[in-house]
Amino acid sequence: MGYELTGKGLNEAMEEWAKDYAIYGPRRFENGGRFSDTDCIRYGEVTSVDEIVFDQKSEFSFKEVLLPVSEVLFYYTEDSVKEAEGPKKGALIFLRSCDLHGVKRLDEMYLHNGPADSFYRKIRERVKFVLMGCERECTNGFCVDLGTNICTDYDLSVDLAGDGYQVDCKNEAFDDLLQQLCLRQKEVVPAYVTETSVRVKIPEGIDQRISGSSMWREYDSRCIGCGRCNFVCPTCTCFSMQDIKYTDNEKAGERRRVWSSCMVEGYTEVAGGGSHRKKNGDRMRFKVLHKFLTFKKRAGYHMCVGCGRCDDICPEYISFSDCVNRLEAGMKEVAANDSQ
Ligand code: SF4
Ligand code: SF4
Known part of the structure:
Protein backbone atom coordinates (compact mmCIF):
# COMPACT_ATOMS: atom_id res chain seq x y z
CA MET A 1 0.00 0.00 0.00
CA GLY A 2 1.36 3.45 -0.93
CA TYR A 3 0.91 6.77 0.89
CA GLU A 4 1.64 10.46 0.45
CA LEU A 5 2.64 12.24 3.65
CA THR A 6 3.79 15.68 4.70
CA GLY A 7 7.06 15.92 6.63
CA LYS A 8 4.98 16.57 9.77
CA GLY A 9 2.92 13.43 9.13
CA LEU A 10 6.02 11.28 8.62
CA ASN A 11 7.60 12.71 11.76
CA GLU A 12 4.47 11.82 13.74
CA ALA A 13 4.73 8.29 12.38
CA MET A 14 8.40 8.13 13.37
CA GLU A 15 7.52 9.30 16.87
CA GLU A 16 5.15 6.34 17.19
CA TRP A 17 7.61 3.87 15.64
CA ALA A 18 10.28 5.08 18.07
CA LYS A 19 8.31 3.50 20.91
CA ASP A 20 9.25 0.06 19.56
CA TYR A 21 12.30 0.77 17.44
CA ALA A 22 15.51 2.73 17.60
CA ILE A 23 15.49 4.50 14.23
CA TYR A 24 18.79 4.75 12.34
CA GLY A 25 19.60 6.64 9.18
CA PRO A 26 22.46 8.41 7.44
CA ARG A 27 22.87 11.73 9.26
CA ARG A 28 25.32 14.57 9.30
CA PHE A 29 28.01 14.68 11.98
CA GLU A 30 29.21 18.27 11.91
CA ASN A 31 33.01 18.60 11.89
CA GLY A 32 33.22 14.81 11.98
CA GLY A 33 34.89 14.60 8.56
CA ARG A 34 38.38 13.45 7.65
CA PHE A 35 39.64 16.98 7.11
CA SER A 36 39.27 20.01 9.36
CA ASP A 37 35.95 21.82 9.11
CA THR A 38 34.35 19.01 7.11
CA ASP A 39 31.31 16.98 8.03
CA CYS A 40 30.79 13.27 7.87
CA ILE A 41 27.64 11.42 6.81
CA ARG A 42 27.32 8.15 8.66
CA TYR A 43 24.74 6.13 10.51
CA GLY A 44 23.31 7.33 13.76
CA GLU A 45 20.05 7.34 15.65
CA VAL A 46 17.50 9.85 14.35
CA THR A 47 14.24 11.13 15.77
CA SER A 48 12.89 12.95 12.72
CA VAL A 49 13.05 12.51 8.96
CA ASP A 50 14.62 15.98 8.69
CA GLU A 51 17.81 14.62 10.22
CA ILE A 52 18.18 12.01 7.47
CA VAL A 53 20.50 12.97 4.62
CA PHE A 54 18.81 12.04 1.34
CA ASP A 55 21.06 13.77 -1.16
CA GLN A 56 24.47 12.28 -0.29
CA LYS A 57 25.91 8.81 0.17
CA SER A 58 26.95 7.91 3.70
CA GLU A 59 30.68 7.28 4.14
CA PHE A 60 30.03 4.27 6.35
CA SER A 61 27.17 1.90 5.66
CA PHE A 62 24.25 0.73 7.81
CA LYS A 63 26.50 -2.20 8.82
CA GLU A 64 27.48 -0.61 12.10
CA VAL A 65 23.90 -1.03 13.37
CA LEU A 66 23.84 -4.79 12.80
CA LEU A 67 27.53 -5.29 13.56
CA PRO A 68 28.73 -2.60 15.98
CA VAL A 69 32.34 -1.46 15.47
CA SER A 70 33.07 -2.76 18.97
CA GLU A 71 30.57 -5.21 20.45
CA VAL A 72 30.71 -6.77 23.91
CA LEU A 73 29.88 -10.47 23.58
CA PHE A 74 30.17 -11.51 27.22
CA TYR A 75 31.44 -10.53 30.65
CA TYR A 76 33.61 -12.86 32.74
CA THR A 77 34.89 -13.17 36.28
CA GLU A 78 37.05 -15.91 37.84
CA ASP A 79 34.11 -18.30 37.99
CA SER A 80 31.31 -17.02 35.77
CA VAL A 81 30.48 -15.93 32.25
CA LYS A 82 27.47 -13.77 31.42
CA GLU A 83 26.37 -13.13 27.85
CA ALA A 84 25.82 -9.48 27.00
CA GLU A 85 22.19 -8.54 26.61
CA GLY A 86 21.00 -7.55 23.16
CA PRO A 87 19.46 -4.16 22.44
CA LYS A 88 16.28 -3.40 24.37
CA LYS A 89 14.39 -2.29 21.26
CA GLY A 90 14.20 -3.40 17.66
CA ALA A 91 15.77 -1.21 14.98
CA LEU A 92 14.33 0.53 11.94
CA ILE A 93 17.08 1.27 9.43
CA PHE A 94 16.81 3.73 6.52
CA LEU A 95 19.09 2.57 3.70
CA ARG A 96 19.62 2.45 -0.08
CA SER A 97 18.90 -0.46 -2.41
CA CYS A 98 22.57 -1.53 -2.71
CA ASP A 99 22.85 -1.62 1.08
CA LEU A 100 19.66 -3.64 1.42
CA HIS A 101 21.25 -6.17 -0.92
CA GLY A 102 24.25 -5.98 1.40
CA VAL A 103 22.06 -7.27 4.26
CA LYS A 104 21.59 -10.49 2.28
CA ARG A 105 25.40 -10.86 2.13
CA LEU A 106 25.77 -10.27 5.88
CA ASP A 107 23.03 -12.83 6.53
CA GLU A 108 24.84 -15.31 4.31
CA MET A 109 28.08 -14.85 6.25
CA TYR A 110 26.66 -14.70 9.78
CA LEU A 111 23.62 -16.97 9.58
CA HIS A 112 24.20 -19.50 6.81
CA ASN A 113 27.96 -19.95 6.55
CA GLY A 114 28.18 -22.68 9.20
CA PRO A 115 26.36 -22.40 12.54
CA ALA A 116 24.42 -19.15 12.90
CA ASP A 117 26.12 -16.41 14.90
CA SER A 118 23.79 -15.93 17.87
CA PHE A 119 24.99 -12.37 18.61
CA TYR A 120 24.25 -11.23 15.08
CA ARG A 121 20.95 -13.11 15.02
CA LYS A 122 19.81 -11.48 18.26
CA ILE A 123 20.03 -8.04 16.64
CA ARG A 124 19.02 -9.09 13.12
CA GLU A 125 15.74 -10.71 14.14
CA ARG A 126 14.41 -7.39 15.39
CA VAL A 127 15.43 -5.18 12.49
CA LYS A 128 13.09 -3.70 9.90
CA PHE A 129 14.25 -1.89 6.78
CA VAL A 130 13.15 1.38 5.17
CA LEU A 131 14.34 1.70 1.58
CA MET A 132 15.46 5.17 0.51
CA GLY A 133 14.83 5.61 -3.23
CA CYS A 134 17.74 6.73 -5.45
CA GLU A 135 16.74 9.48 -7.87
CA ARG A 136 20.21 9.74 -9.36
CA GLU A 137 23.39 7.72 -9.48
CA CYS A 138 26.00 8.23 -6.77
CA THR A 139 29.69 8.91 -7.35
CA ASN A 140 31.66 5.70 -7.98
CA GLY A 141 28.64 3.40 -7.59
CA PHE A 142 28.10 0.57 -10.08
CA CYS A 143 24.94 -1.02 -8.70
CA VAL A 144 23.25 -1.50 -12.09
CA ASP A 145 25.92 -3.90 -13.36
CA LEU A 146 25.51 -5.95 -10.18
CA GLY A 147 21.71 -5.91 -10.22
CA THR A 148 21.54 -4.21 -6.81
CA ASN A 149 19.91 -0.99 -8.07
CA ILE A 150 16.40 -2.34 -7.41
CA CYS A 151 15.12 -3.90 -4.23
CA THR A 152 11.62 -5.01 -3.34
CA ASP A 153 12.43 -6.78 -0.10
CA TYR A 154 11.72 -3.90 2.31
CA ASP A 155 9.24 -3.17 5.07
CA LEU A 156 8.78 0.48 4.10
CA SER A 157 10.18 2.77 1.44
CA VAL A 158 10.51 6.55 1.70
CA ASP A 159 11.11 8.90 -1.23
CA LEU A 160 11.24 12.68 -1.17
CA ALA A 161 8.37 14.13 -3.22
CA GLY A 162 8.32 17.93 -3.42
CA ASP A 163 7.80 19.22 0.13
CA GLY A 164 6.59 15.84 1.36
CA TYR A 165 7.28 12.13 1.12
CA GLN A 166 5.98 9.08 -0.69
CA VAL A 167 5.91 5.89 1.33
CA ASP A 168 5.37 2.34 0.18
CA CYS A 169 4.49 -0.16 2.90
CA LYS A 170 5.02 -3.90 2.51
CA ASN A 171 4.67 -4.74 6.21
CA GLU A 172 1.06 -4.46 7.33
CA ALA A 173 2.12 -3.76 10.90
CA PHE A 174 2.87 -0.19 9.74
CA ASP A 175 -0.26 0.32 7.61
CA ASP A 176 -2.81 1.47 10.22
CA LEU A 177 -0.76 4.42 11.39
CA LEU A 178 0.18 5.47 7.86
CA GLN A 179 -3.50 5.39 6.84
CA GLN A 180 -4.34 7.74 9.71
CA LEU A 181 -1.52 10.18 8.99
CA CYS A 182 -1.36 10.25 5.19
CA LEU A 183 -2.72 12.95 2.89
CA ARG A 184 -3.86 10.29 0.45
CA GLN A 185 -3.22 6.72 -0.61
CA LYS A 186 -1.58 6.15 -3.98
CA GLU A 187 0.59 3.68 -5.78
CA VAL A 188 4.24 4.27 -4.91
CA VAL A 189 7.28 2.81 -6.67
CA PRO A 190 10.57 3.73 -4.99
CA ALA A 191 12.98 5.59 -7.29
CA TYR A 192 15.93 3.65 -8.68
CA VAL A 193 18.71 4.33 -11.13
CA THR A 194 18.91 2.52 -14.44
CA GLU A 195 22.46 3.41 -15.43
CA THR A 196 25.70 4.44 -13.79
CA SER A 197 28.75 6.21 -15.21
CA VAL A 198 31.06 3.67 -13.61
CA ARG A 199 30.67 0.24 -15.19
CA VAL A 200 32.19 -3.11 -14.28
CA LYS A 201 32.64 -6.13 -16.48
CA ILE A 202 33.10 -9.26 -14.44
CA PRO A 203 34.56 -11.94 -16.68
CA GLU A 204 32.97 -15.36 -16.65
CA GLY A 205 35.32 -18.22 -16.02
CA ILE A 206 37.89 -16.58 -13.76
CA ASP A 207 39.52 -19.04 -11.40
CA CYS A 238 35.86 -9.69 9.45
CA PHE A 239 36.55 -8.96 13.08
CA SER A 240 39.18 -9.54 15.79
CA MET A 241 38.57 -10.61 19.37
CA GLN A 242 39.75 -8.49 22.30
CA ASP A 243 39.69 -9.35 25.98
CA ILE A 244 39.51 -6.21 28.10
CA LYS A 245 40.72 -6.86 31.66
CA TYR A 246 39.34 -4.63 34.39
CA THR A 247 42.04 -2.76 36.30
CA ASP A 248 40.64 -3.50 39.77
CA ASN A 249 40.55 -7.26 39.12
CA GLU A 250 42.55 -8.63 36.21
CA LYS A 251 40.65 -11.89 36.29
CA ALA A 252 37.42 -10.11 35.40
CA GLY A 253 36.67 -8.35 32.19
CA GLU A 254 34.80 -8.47 28.93
CA ARG A 255 35.29 -10.01 25.52
CA ARG A 256 34.58 -7.82 22.55
CA ARG A 257 34.61 -8.34 18.85
CA VAL A 258 35.99 -5.39 16.99
CA TRP A 259 35.96 -4.72 13.25
CA SER A 260 39.10 -5.83 11.52
S1 SF4 B 1 31.82 -1.34 -4.03
FE1 SF4 B 1 31.73 -3.47 -3.36
S2 SF4 B 1 33.70 -3.85 -2.35
FE2 SF4 B 1 33.47 -1.61 -2.52
S3 SF4 B 1 32.57 -0.97 -0.55
FE3 SF4 B 1 30.84 -1.32 -1.96
S4 SF4 B 1 30.22 -3.48 -1.65
FE4 SF4 B 1 32.28 -3.20 -0.73
S1 SF4 C 1 43.77 -0.65 2.24
FE1 SF4 C 1 44.68 -0.03 0.27
S2 SF4 C 1 42.97 -0.14 -1.20
FE2 SF4 C 1 42.06 -0.14 0.87
S3 SF4 C 1 41.61 2.03 1.30
FE3 SF4 C 1 43.65 1.61 2.18
S4 SF4 C 1 45.10 2.17 0.52
FE4 SF4 C 1 43.06 1.99 -0.43
Whole structure:
Protein backbone atom coordinates (compact mmCIF):
# COMPACT_ATOMS: atom_id res chain seq x y z
CA MET A 1 0.00 0.00 0.00
CA GLY A 2 1.36 3.45 -0.93
CA TYR A 3 0.91 6.77 0.89
CA GLU A 4 1.64 10.46 0.45
CA LEU A 5 2.64 12.24 3.65
CA THR A 6 3.79 15.68 4.70
CA GLY A 7 7.06 15.92 6.63
CA LYS A 8 4.98 16.57 9.77
CA GLY A 9 2.92 13.43 9.13
CA LEU A 10 6.02 11.28 8.62
CA ASN A 11 7.60 12.71 11.76
CA GLU A 12 4.47 11.82 13.74
CA ALA A 13 4.73 8.29 12.38
CA MET A 14 8.40 8.13 13.37
CA GLU A 15 7.52 9.30 16.87
CA GLU A 16 5.15 6.34 17.19
CA TRP A 17 7.61 3.87 15.64
CA ALA A 18 10.28 5.08 18.07
CA LYS A 19 8.31 3.50 20.91
CA ASP A 20 9.25 0.06 19.56
CA TYR A 21 12.30 0.77 17.44
CA ALA A 22 15.51 2.73 17.60
CA ILE A 23 15.49 4.50 14.23
CA TYR A 24 18.79 4.75 12.34
CA GLY A 25 19.60 6.64 9.18
CA PRO A 26 22.46 8.41 7.44
CA ARG A 27 22.87 11.73 9.26
CA ARG A 28 25.32 14.57 9.30
CA PHE A 29 28.01 14.68 11.98
CA GLU A 30 29.21 18.27 11.91
CA ASN A 31 33.01 18.60 11.89
CA GLY A 32 33.22 14.81 11.98
CA GLY A 33 34.89 14.60 8.56
CA ARG A 34 38.38 13.45 7.65
CA PHE A 35 39.64 16.98 7.11
CA SER A 36 39.27 20.01 9.36
CA ASP A 37 35.95 21.82 9.11
CA THR A 38 34.35 19.01 7.11
CA ASP A 39 31.31 16.98 8.03
CA CYS A 40 30.79 13.27 7.87
CA ILE A 41 27.64 11.42 6.81
CA ARG A 42 27.32 8.15 8.66
CA TYR A 43 24.74 6.13 10.51
CA GLY A 44 23.31 7.33 13.76
CA GLU A 45 20.05 7.34 15.65
CA VAL A 46 17.50 9.85 14.35
CA THR A 47 14.24 11.13 15.77
CA SER A 48 12.89 12.95 12.72
CA VAL A 49 13.05 12.51 8.96
CA ASP A 50 14.62 15.98 8.69
CA GLU A 51 17.81 14.62 10.22
CA ILE A 52 18.18 12.01 7.47
CA VAL A 53 20.50 12.97 4.62
CA PHE A 54 18.81 12.04 1.34
CA ASP A 55 21.06 13.77 -1.16
CA GLN A 56 24.47 12.28 -0.29
CA LYS A 57 25.91 8.81 0.17
CA SER A 58 26.95 7.91 3.70
CA GLU A 59 30.68 7.28 4.14
CA PHE A 60 30.03 4.27 6.35
CA SER A 61 27.17 1.90 5.66
CA PHE A 62 24.25 0.73 7.81
CA LYS A 63 26.50 -2.20 8.82
CA GLU A 64 27.48 -0.61 12.10
CA VAL A 65 23.90 -1.03 13.37
CA LEU A 66 23.84 -4.79 12.80
CA LEU A 67 27.53 -5.29 13.56
CA PRO A 68 28.73 -2.60 15.98
CA VAL A 69 32.34 -1.46 15.47
CA SER A 70 33.07 -2.76 18.97
CA GLU A 71 30.57 -5.21 20.45
CA VAL A 72 30.71 -6.77 23.91
CA LEU A 73 29.88 -10.47 23.58
CA PHE A 74 30.17 -11.51 27.22
CA TYR A 75 31.44 -10.53 30.65
CA TYR A 76 33.61 -12.86 32.74
CA THR A 77 34.89 -13.17 36.28
CA GLU A 78 37.05 -15.91 37.84
CA ASP A 79 34.11 -18.30 37.99
CA SER A 80 31.31 -17.02 35.77
CA VAL A 81 30.48 -15.93 32.25
CA LYS A 82 27.47 -13.77 31.42
CA GLU A 83 26.37 -13.13 27.85
CA ALA A 84 25.82 -9.48 27.00
CA GLU A 85 22.19 -8.54 26.61
CA GLY A 86 21.00 -7.55 23.16
CA PRO A 87 19.46 -4.16 22.44
CA LYS A 88 16.28 -3.40 24.37
CA LYS A 89 14.39 -2.29 21.26
CA GLY A 90 14.20 -3.40 17.66
CA ALA A 91 15.77 -1.21 14.98
CA LEU A 92 14.33 0.53 11.94
CA ILE A 93 17.08 1.27 9.43
CA PHE A 94 16.81 3.73 6.52
CA LEU A 95 19.09 2.57 3.70
CA ARG A 96 19.62 2.45 -0.08
CA SER A 97 18.90 -0.46 -2.41
CA CYS A 98 22.57 -1.53 -2.71
CA ASP A 99 22.85 -1.62 1.08
CA LEU A 100 19.66 -3.64 1.42
CA HIS A 101 21.25 -6.17 -0.92
CA GLY A 102 24.25 -5.98 1.40
CA VAL A 103 22.06 -7.27 4.26
CA LYS A 104 21.59 -10.49 2.28
CA ARG A 105 25.40 -10.86 2.13
CA LEU A 106 25.77 -10.27 5.88
CA ASP A 107 23.03 -12.83 6.53
CA GLU A 108 24.84 -15.31 4.31
CA MET A 109 28.08 -14.85 6.25
CA TYR A 110 26.66 -14.70 9.78
CA LEU A 111 23.62 -16.97 9.58
CA HIS A 112 24.20 -19.50 6.81
CA ASN A 113 27.96 -19.95 6.55
CA GLY A 114 28.18 -22.68 9.20
CA PRO A 115 26.36 -22.40 12.54
CA ALA A 116 24.42 -19.15 12.90
CA ASP A 117 26.12 -16.41 14.90
CA SER A 118 23.79 -15.93 17.87
CA PHE A 119 24.99 -12.37 18.61
CA TYR A 120 24.25 -11.23 15.08
CA ARG A 121 20.95 -13.11 15.02
CA LYS A 122 19.81 -11.48 18.26
CA ILE A 123 20.03 -8.04 16.64
CA ARG A 124 19.02 -9.09 13.12
CA GLU A 125 15.74 -10.71 14.14
CA ARG A 126 14.41 -7.39 15.39
CA VAL A 127 15.43 -5.18 12.49
CA LYS A 128 13.09 -3.70 9.90
CA PHE A 129 14.25 -1.89 6.78
CA VAL A 130 13.15 1.38 5.17
CA LEU A 131 14.34 1.70 1.58
CA MET A 132 15.46 5.17 0.51
CA GLY A 133 14.83 5.61 -3.23
CA CYS A 134 17.74 6.73 -5.45
CA GLU A 135 16.74 9.48 -7.87
CA ARG A 136 20.21 9.74 -9.36
CA GLU A 137 23.39 7.72 -9.48
CA CYS A 138 26.00 8.23 -6.77
CA THR A 139 29.69 8.91 -7.35
CA ASN A 140 31.66 5.70 -7.98
CA GLY A 141 28.64 3.40 -7.59
CA PHE A 142 28.10 0.57 -10.08
CA CYS A 143 24.94 -1.02 -8.70
CA VAL A 144 23.25 -1.50 -12.09
CA ASP A 145 25.92 -3.90 -13.36
CA LEU A 146 25.51 -5.95 -10.18
CA GLY A 147 21.71 -5.91 -10.22
CA THR A 148 21.54 -4.21 -6.81
CA ASN A 149 19.91 -0.99 -8.07
CA ILE A 150 16.40 -2.34 -7.41
CA CYS A 151 15.12 -3.90 -4.23
CA THR A 152 11.62 -5.01 -3.34
CA ASP A 153 12.43 -6.78 -0.10
CA TYR A 154 11.72 -3.90 2.31
CA ASP A 155 9.24 -3.17 5.07
CA LEU A 156 8.78 0.48 4.10
CA SER A 157 10.18 2.77 1.44
CA VAL A 158 10.51 6.55 1.70
CA ASP A 159 11.11 8.90 -1.23
CA LEU A 160 11.24 12.68 -1.17
CA ALA A 161 8.37 14.13 -3.22
CA GLY A 162 8.32 17.93 -3.42
CA ASP A 163 7.80 19.22 0.13
CA GLY A 164 6.59 15.84 1.36
CA TYR A 165 7.28 12.13 1.12
CA GLN A 166 5.98 9.08 -0.69
CA VAL A 167 5.91 5.89 1.33
CA ASP A 168 5.37 2.34 0.18
CA CYS A 169 4.49 -0.16 2.90
CA LYS A 170 5.02 -3.90 2.51
CA ASN A 171 4.67 -4.74 6.21
CA GLU A 172 1.06 -4.46 7.33
CA ALA A 173 2.12 -3.76 10.90
CA PHE A 174 2.87 -0.19 9.74
CA ASP A 175 -0.26 0.32 7.61
CA ASP A 176 -2.81 1.47 10.22
CA LEU A 177 -0.76 4.42 11.39
CA LEU A 178 0.18 5.47 7.86
CA GLN A 179 -3.50 5.39 6.84
CA GLN A 180 -4.34 7.74 9.71
CA LEU A 181 -1.52 10.18 8.99
CA CYS A 182 -1.36 10.25 5.19
CA LEU A 183 -2.72 12.95 2.89
CA ARG A 184 -3.86 10.29 0.45
CA GLN A 185 -3.22 6.72 -0.61
CA LYS A 186 -1.58 6.15 -3.98
CA GLU A 187 0.59 3.68 -5.78
CA VAL A 188 4.24 4.27 -4.91
CA VAL A 189 7.28 2.81 -6.67
CA PRO A 190 10.57 3.73 -4.99
CA ALA A 191 12.98 5.59 -7.29
CA TYR A 192 15.93 3.65 -8.68
CA VAL A 193 18.71 4.33 -11.13
CA THR A 194 18.91 2.52 -14.44
CA GLU A 195 22.46 3.41 -15.43
CA THR A 196 25.70 4.44 -13.79
CA SER A 197 28.75 6.21 -15.21
CA VAL A 198 31.06 3.67 -13.61
CA ARG A 199 30.67 0.24 -15.19
CA VAL A 200 32.19 -3.11 -14.28
CA LYS A 201 32.64 -6.13 -16.48
CA ILE A 202 33.10 -9.26 -14.44
CA PRO A 203 34.56 -11.94 -16.68
CA GLU A 204 32.97 -15.36 -16.65
CA GLY A 205 35.32 -18.22 -16.02
CA ILE A 206 37.89 -16.58 -13.76
CA ASP A 207 39.52 -19.04 -11.40
CA GLN A 208 42.20 -19.16 -8.74
CA ARG A 209 44.94 -19.14 -11.39
CA ILE A 210 44.42 -15.38 -11.53
CA SER A 211 46.29 -15.19 -8.24
CA GLY A 212 49.45 -15.59 -10.38
CA SER A 213 48.76 -12.50 -12.51
CA SER A 214 51.24 -9.62 -12.38
CA MET A 215 48.31 -7.19 -11.89
CA TRP A 216 48.45 -7.61 -8.12
CA ARG A 217 52.05 -6.40 -7.86
CA GLU A 218 51.01 -2.83 -8.68
CA TYR A 219 49.11 -2.72 -5.38
CA ASP A 220 52.18 -3.76 -3.36
CA SER A 221 53.33 -0.15 -3.46
CA ARG A 222 50.14 1.79 -4.25
CA CYS A 223 48.08 0.39 -1.37
CA ILE A 224 49.17 1.44 2.11
CA GLY A 225 47.19 -1.25 3.90
CA CYS A 226 45.04 1.19 5.89
CA GLY A 227 41.90 -0.98 5.72
CA ARG A 228 39.52 1.91 5.09
CA CYS A 229 38.03 0.11 2.08
CA ASN A 230 36.99 -2.77 4.35
CA PHE A 231 35.58 -0.62 7.11
CA VAL A 232 33.22 1.31 4.85
CA CYS A 233 32.14 -1.78 2.91
CA PRO A 234 28.61 -3.01 3.71
CA THR A 235 29.63 -6.59 2.92
CA CYS A 236 32.99 -6.94 4.72
CA THR A 237 32.47 -9.03 7.82
CA CYS A 238 35.86 -9.69 9.45
CA PHE A 239 36.55 -8.96 13.08
CA SER A 240 39.18 -9.54 15.79
CA MET A 241 38.57 -10.61 19.37
CA GLN A 242 39.75 -8.49 22.30
CA ASP A 243 39.69 -9.35 25.98
CA ILE A 244 39.51 -6.21 28.10
CA LYS A 245 40.72 -6.86 31.66
CA TYR A 246 39.34 -4.63 34.39
CA THR A 247 42.04 -2.76 36.30
CA ASP A 248 40.64 -3.50 39.77
CA ASN A 249 40.55 -7.26 39.12
CA GLU A 250 42.55 -8.63 36.21
CA LYS A 251 40.65 -11.89 36.29
CA ALA A 252 37.42 -10.11 35.40
CA GLY A 253 36.67 -8.35 32.19
CA GLU A 254 34.80 -8.47 28.93
CA ARG A 255 35.29 -10.01 25.52
CA ARG A 256 34.58 -7.82 22.55
CA ARG A 257 34.61 -8.34 18.85
CA VAL A 258 35.99 -5.39 16.99
CA TRP A 259 35.96 -4.72 13.25
CA SER A 260 39.10 -5.83 11.52
CA SER A 261 40.32 -5.89 7.94
CA CYS A 262 41.97 -8.31 5.56
CA MET A 263 43.92 -5.33 4.19
CA VAL A 264 45.79 -4.44 7.38
CA GLU A 265 49.13 -5.78 8.45
CA GLY A 266 48.86 -8.47 11.08
CA TYR A 267 45.41 -9.74 10.15
CA THR A 268 46.75 -13.02 8.77
CA GLU A 269 49.61 -13.43 11.23
CA VAL A 270 49.88 -16.90 12.71
CA ALA A 271 51.86 -18.54 15.49
CA GLY A 272 55.61 -18.56 14.93
CA GLY A 273 55.63 -15.17 13.18
CA GLY A 274 54.21 -16.43 9.89
CA SER A 275 51.75 -14.49 7.76
CA HIS A 276 49.53 -15.76 4.95
CA ARG A 277 49.53 -12.48 3.03
CA LYS A 278 52.50 -10.23 3.67
CA LYS A 279 52.31 -8.00 0.60
CA ASN A 280 49.58 -5.38 0.13
CA GLY A 281 49.00 -6.66 -3.41
CA ASP A 282 48.28 -10.14 -2.06
CA ARG A 283 45.74 -8.67 0.35
CA MET A 284 44.13 -6.77 -2.51
CA ARG A 285 43.97 -10.02 -4.48
CA PHE A 286 42.33 -11.79 -1.55
CA LYS A 287 39.74 -9.04 -1.09
CA VAL A 288 38.84 -8.79 -4.78
CA LEU A 289 38.63 -12.55 -5.28
CA HIS A 290 36.51 -12.97 -2.16
CA LYS A 291 34.08 -10.38 -3.50
CA PHE A 292 34.02 -11.75 -7.07
CA LEU A 293 35.05 -15.40 -7.03
CA THR A 294 35.06 -17.43 -3.82
CA PHE A 295 31.91 -16.03 -2.21
CA LYS A 296 29.96 -16.61 -5.42
CA LYS A 297 31.09 -20.22 -5.58
CA ARG A 298 29.36 -20.85 -2.27
CA ALA A 299 26.41 -18.44 -2.31
CA GLY A 300 25.67 -18.23 -6.04
CA TYR A 301 25.92 -14.42 -6.31
CA HIS A 302 28.64 -11.81 -6.00
CA MET A 303 29.48 -10.43 -2.58
CA CYS A 304 30.10 -6.85 -3.73
CA VAL A 305 26.96 -4.74 -4.15
CA GLY A 306 28.62 -1.92 -6.10
CA CYS A 307 28.09 0.88 -3.59
CA GLY A 308 31.44 2.47 -4.53
CA ARG A 309 32.31 3.42 -0.94
CA CYS A 310 35.72 1.74 -1.16
CA ASP A 311 36.63 4.03 -4.06
CA ASP A 312 35.25 7.08 -2.25
CA ILE A 313 37.37 6.49 0.84
CA CYS A 314 40.73 5.21 -0.44
CA PRO A 315 43.48 7.72 0.41
CA GLU A 316 45.58 6.35 -2.46
CA TYR A 317 42.82 6.78 -5.05
CA ILE A 318 42.79 3.07 -5.77
CA SER A 319 39.70 2.19 -7.74
CA PHE A 320 38.12 -1.14 -6.89
CA SER A 321 35.97 -1.03 -10.03
CA ASP A 322 39.09 -0.47 -12.17
CA CYS A 323 40.70 -3.45 -10.50
CA VAL A 324 37.64 -5.60 -11.24
CA ASN A 325 37.76 -4.45 -14.86
CA ARG A 326 41.36 -5.69 -15.10
CA LEU A 327 40.45 -9.24 -14.13
CA GLU A 328 39.76 -10.29 -17.71
CA ALA A 329 43.24 -9.22 -18.88
CA GLY A 330 44.77 -10.81 -15.77
CA MET A 331 43.08 -14.09 -16.57
CA LYS A 332 44.28 -13.97 -20.18
CA GLU A 333 47.81 -13.31 -18.95
CA VAL A 334 47.92 -16.39 -16.68
CA ALA A 335 46.22 -18.55 -19.32
CA ALA A 336 48.87 -17.50 -21.87
CA ASN A 337 51.66 -18.23 -19.37
CA ASP A 338 50.15 -21.67 -18.68
CA SER A 339 50.13 -22.57 -22.37
CA GLN A 340 53.83 -21.78 -22.86
S1 SF4 B 1 33.70 -3.85 -2.35
FE1 SF4 B 1 33.47 -1.61 -2.52
S2 SF4 B 1 31.82 -1.34 -4.03
FE2 SF4 B 1 31.73 -3.47 -3.36
S3 SF4 B 1 30.22 -3.48 -1.65
FE3 SF4 B 1 32.28 -3.20 -0.73
S4 SF4 B 1 32.57 -0.97 -0.55
FE4 SF4 B 1 30.84 -1.32 -1.96
S1 SF4 C 1 41.61 2.03 1.30
FE1 SF4 C 1 43.06 1.99 -0.43
S2 SF4 C 1 45.10 2.17 0.52
FE2 SF4 C 1 43.65 1.61 2.18
S3 SF4 C 1 43.77 -0.65 2.24
FE3 SF4 C 1 42.06 -0.14 0.87
S4 SF4 C 1 42.97 -0.14 -1.20
FE4 SF4 C 1 44.68 -0.03 0.27
